[in-house]
Amino acid sequence: xxxxxxxxxxxxxxxxxxxxxxxxxxxxxxxxxxxxxxxxxxxxxxxxxxxxxxxxxxxxxxxxxxxxxxxxxxxxxxxxxxxxxxxxxxxxxxxxxxxxxxxxxxxxxxxxxxxxxxxxxxxxxxxxxxxxxxxxxxxxxxxxxxxxxxxxxxxxxxxxxxxxxxxxxxxxxxxxxxxxxxxxxxxxxxxxxxxxxxxxxxxxxxxxxxxxxxxxxxxxxxxxxxxxxxxxxxxxxxxxxxxxxxxxxxxxxxxxxxxxxxxxxxxxxxxxxxxxxxxxxxxxxxxxxxxxxxxxxxxxxxxxxx
Amino acid sequence: xxxxxxxxxxxxxxxxxxxxxxxxxxxxxxxxxxxxxxxxxxxxxxxxxxxxxxxxxxxxxxxxxxxxxxxxxxxxxxxxxxxxxxxxxxxxxxxxxxxxxxxxxxxxxxxxxxxxxxxxxxxxxxxxxxxxxxxxxxxxxxxxxxxxxxxxxxxxxxxxxxxxxxxxxxxxxxxxxxxxxxxxxxxxxxxxxxxxxxxxxxxxxxxxxxxxxxxxxxxxxxxxxxxxxxxxxxxxxxxxxxxxxxxxxxxxxxxxxxxxxxxxxxxxxxxxxxxxxxxxxxxxxxxxxxxxxxxxxxxxxxxxxxxx
Numbered sequence: 001x002x003x004x005x006x007x008x009x010x011x012x013x014x015x016x017x018x019x020x021x022x023x024x025x026x027x028x029x030x031x032x033x034x035x036x037x038x039x040x041x042x043x044x045x046x047x048x049x050x051x052x053x054x055x056x057x058x059x060x061x062x063x064x065x066x067x068x069x070x071x072x073x074x075x076x077x078x079x080x081x082x083x084x085x086x087x088x089x090x091x092x093x094x095x096x097x098x099x100x101x102x103x104x105x106x107x108x109x110x111x112x113x114x115x116x117x118x119x120x121x122x123x124x125x126x127x128x129x130x131x132x133x134x135x136x137x138x139x140x141x142x143x144x145x146x147x148x149x150x151x152x153x154x155x156x157x158x159x160x161x162x163x164x165x166x167x168x169x170x171x172x173x174x175x176x177x178x179x180x181x182x183x184x185x186x187x188x189x190x191x192x193x194x195x196x197x198x199x200x201x202x203x204x205x206x207x208x209x210x211x212x213x214x215x216x217x218x219x220x221x222x223x224x225x226x227x228x229x230x231x232x233x234x235x236x237x238x239x240x241x242x243x244x245x246x247x248x249x250x251x252x253x254x255x256x257x258x259x260x261x262x263x264x265x266x267x268x269x270x271x272x273x274x275x276x277x278x279x280x281x282x283x284x285x286x287x288x289x290x291x292x293x294x295x296x297x298x299x300x301x302x303x304x305x306x
Numbered sequence: 307x308x309x310x311x312x313x314x315x316x317x318x319x320x321x322x323x324x325x326x327x328x329x330x331x332x333x334x335x336x337x338x339x340x341x342x343x344x345x346x347x348x349x350x351x352x353x354x355x356x357x358x359x360x361x362x363x364x365x366x367x368x369x370x371x372x373x374x375x376x377x378x379x380x381x382x383x384x385x386x387x388x389x390x391x392x393x394x395x396x397x398x399x400x401x402x403x404x405x406x407x408x409x410x411x412x413x414x415x416x417x418x419x420x421x422x423x424x425x426x427x428x429x430x431x432x433x434x435x436x437x438x439x440x441x442x443x444x445x446x447x448x449x450x451x452x453x454x455x456x457x458x459x460x461x462x463x464x465x466x467x468x469x470x471x472x473x474x475x476x477x478x479x480x481x482x483x484x485x486x487x488x489x490x491x492x493x494x495x496x497x498x499x500x501x502x503x504x505x506x507x508x509x510x511x512x513x514x515x516x517x518x519x520x521x522x523x524x525x526x527x528x529x530x531x532x533x534x535x536x537x538x539x540x541x542x543x544x545x546x547x548x549x550x551x552x553x554x555x556x557x558x559x560x561x562x563x564x565x566x567x568x569x570x571x572x573x574x575x576x577x578x579x580x581x582x583x584x585x586x587x588x589x590x591x592x593x594x595x596x597x598x599x600x601x602x603x604x605x606x607x608x609x610x611x612x613x614x
Contacts, residue, residue, distance in 0.1 A: 010420050016496035017413040021425055024410035024465045031442075031462065032432040038441020051448055100333075104326045108333075115337040117600055121592050123525035125547045129585040130343035132550065133350060133363050138578065140346060143362020173340070178607075185608045199319050208319075237528065242547070261439050266532075271440065278438035286435045 042279035046271040061276035070260055071277065078256040081164075082232045085171050090225055092172065093179025094217060098209055100180065101187050113184070117177030124238025131170060131243050160253040163244060167254065170243055171236070179224075186220045187213060226296040230289035233257060233281050257281050344589060351375070351582035358578050374579035378556070378587070385587060387538065388545035391456070392524060395541060399460040400519040407469050407515055408508070412500055414470075415477035426474070433467045443532060458533035459541060463522055469515045472606075476511040477504070514606030517599065524592070546588045553577045556584060 011018055042061055044054040065071045096116075103109040119127070134140045135156040142153045156162055194212045203211065235256040244254040257277060264274035320326075346365060350358065351374055353367035360368060378385065410429065414422045442462075446452045452461075481504055489499050505512070530544035540548065548555040553575075592599075 007421070014419065017416075017419055020409040020413050020496070020500065024406045024470070025425070025428070027406065027465050028429060028432060030445075031464070032436065035437025035441035035445060036435060038437050038445060041441055041444070048448060051444065099329055102321045103329060103333075104320055104323075105330075108330065112333040112337055114597070114600055115340050117604075118340055118593075118596060121521065121525075121596060121599065122589070123527060123543050125527050125543045125550070126585060126589055126592075129347055129546070129550055129582070133343065133347045133582070136363070138358065138362045140363050140365075144364055181604050181607055195319065205319070205321055242527075245550070258439075265440055265443060271444075275440045278440040282436055282438045289434050 036282075039275070039279045039282055041271070041275040044275075046275065061272040062280070065273055065276040065280070068273070070255070071280075073252065074255050074257045074260040074277070077253065078235055078258075079232055081167065081171075081235065081256065082228070084164075084168055085175075086225060086228045086232075088168065088172055089175060089179050089228075090221060092176055093183050094214070094221065096176070097180050097183035097187055098213055101184060102205070113177070113180060116180060119174045120177045122174070124236075124242040127170060127174060127238075128242040128245060131166070132245065135166070157245065157247050158249045160250050163250055163253040167239060167243065171239055174239075182224065183217060183220070186217050190216050222296055222299060226292040230292040231285070232288055233285035235259075237262070344593070347582045347585050347589075351579050351586050353579055355576045355579065363578075371576075371579075374576045374583040377576060377580055378583050384537075384545065384556075385542075385584070388540050388542040391459070391539060392542040395456075395459045395526075396520055396523040399463060399523045400516055402460070403464050403466075403469075403519045404512055404516050406465055407473055408505065408512070409500070410465070411470050411473035411477055412504060415474045415481070416483065418483065426471075429465075429467045429470050446533065453533055454536045454539065456534070456539045459526070459529050459539070460523075462529050463519070463526065466518075469518060473508075473511050473515060476508065480511075481507055510605070513602055517602055517606060521599070521603075542588050546584055549581050549584045553581055556580055 038052070041052065041054075043056055043058060044052075045057045045060075046054045100109045100113060103112075122130075132139065136142075137153070137155060141156070146153050154162070156166070190213065194216075195208055198208050198212060235258045237258045240254055240256050240259045241262070244250045247254075258281075261274045261277050261281070264270040264277065321329075342365075346363060349365050349367060350363045352370050352372060353364070354369040354371040355373070357364070357367040357369055410425075413419045414426045414429075416422065446458065446461075452458050485507075486499050486503060489503060494502070525543060526541065527543035527547050530539075530541055531547070534540065534544070545555070
């Protein structure tokens with residue numbers, strides 16, 4: 001009660017500040033907070049007449065979901081791809097940033113950086129086109145590369161076994177430029193005095209990298225990695241929806257939680273399944289974020305993300 | 307710049323020439339991998355259909371033809387419309403988004419505002435927990451009845467917690483209260499202070515989140531996929547997606563009827579090159595704006611990298 005009256009007093013004396021907050025506050029309330037409560041749909045037998053007033057069914061939707069093979073497959077794919085992406089982006093991002101920073105020609109280094117960053121700005125639709133122009137039956141691989149190397153043609157869009165490699169390559173291709181920019185900024189923040197002292201002591205280039213650059217980048221690597229780990233239950237929908245071009249045959253290796261929820265909601269209209277999967281993704285994902293932050297905080301107080 | 311280059315090159319601490327050469331070779335090769343797919347679809351878009359049958363998609367078509375572009379522009383309404391939708395969404399969405407973000411970030415950046423922690427957490431929590439697609443979709447579709455309403459192209463992306471936190475950090479570091487104090491003493495309202503003093507001092511922050519927002523709206527196809535069925539509200543990305551899925555999207559229109567009047571080479575739809583011509587027209591603005599974009603984008607990223 002005291003808190004409320006002090007809030008009202010503040011509201012009165014600081015009216016304008018609250019007015020400034022209002023538009024975004026209301027927007028977030030509707031766009032983000034109402035759907036948070038909407039996850040209770042997972043415990044209901046949804047119909048479009050009663051909507052959120054549909055009858056409760058307890059855990060029945062979850063029973064169906066976990067009995068289906070799709071739940072396990074999509075969970076495995078989601079986590080597996082994310083771990084792979086996080087690891088590769090970290091290793092390649094740091095390595096490439098360090099090498100770019102050592103190139104003798106600064107102008108060339110800048111040029112490389114700009115070109116590598118370009119794919120980051122392309123939409124997934126465009127990237128689906130680019131992949132298609134290489135992989136389609138009439139594409140560059142089957143009509144030019146395969147005959148040149150003397151190997152068999154491959155029908156990429158019907159063979160799930162190739163897609164873990166394709167999706168990983170495409171993901172790295174699109175996002176690596178971003179990681180490089182972040183780590184280059186980190187490297188440029190390192191005090192040159194460290195290197196000067198190391199050179200005086202006769203340290204080689206490799207020693208400078210392993211003893212100075214990498215240790216000083218570790219805090220940044222931890223923050224980026226834990227931020228990414230926190231989102232391990234979420235995938236970039238565009239990558240998994242656009243690039244495989246919704247080919248059903250590819251589902252064993254291209255279906256992730258986000259595409260599964262989308263398909264059950266929009267295509268099969270299976271609200272029970274999609275709301276249960278959505279609940280599972282939101283709630284488990286929430287605990288993972290909290291745990292990731294807690295772990296980052298354990299390693300070093302400075303590295304806490306929030 | 308030059309002296310810096312010379313210093314590096316002759317400094318004993320530079321990497322060896324051999325290593326430098328090797329790395330340059332690797333980077334050159336990788337940069338080719340970055341741009342060549344775009345070049346490839348451009349070449350396909352100007353390939354003769356016959357060449358596509360013989361050689362497939364190739365950097366070196368047997369003969370060049372602009373039929374696909376002529377076909378595409380014989381009935382440009384679809385593309386112009388999609389472009390118009392994209393531009394309108396980009397402009398209105400970015401303006402609204404920047405305004406709402408700045409207005410929210412300002413109070414929570416002031417140490418004098420008592421509830422700053424609560425309102426910071428309120429926005430930050432949306433990064434930790436989300437209701438996900440299903441409740442959001444049902445809310446917008448069956449409660450607000452916004453299916454096929456073009457505002458749904460703007461609405462979902464209006465406020466991002468990340469942008470709010472970037473601007474809040476910027477305000478904290480760059481707009482100390484001491485700057486605003488004299489205006490407050492003169493009895494200026496907070497809104498006046500915000501628009502007259504804070505906003506003009508914040509052009510780097512405005513540019514940054516504006517750029518993030520433009521890129522997000524321009525590359526968006528997901529809102530269209532979810533909420534728009536009516537082809538007249540398709541944005542350029544979604545129109546491209548439709549063209550990739552079914553070539554009929556491009557050929558089944560009044561264009562066909564116009565084409566009936568053409569004869570010879572135009573009679574047959576150059577399906578494959580037509581589709582890639584569409585992609586080239588969709589990629590165009592990003593590639594041209596890129597040199598400008600990436601410079602400011604990188605500046606903005608480092609702006610946001612400053613921890614609170």
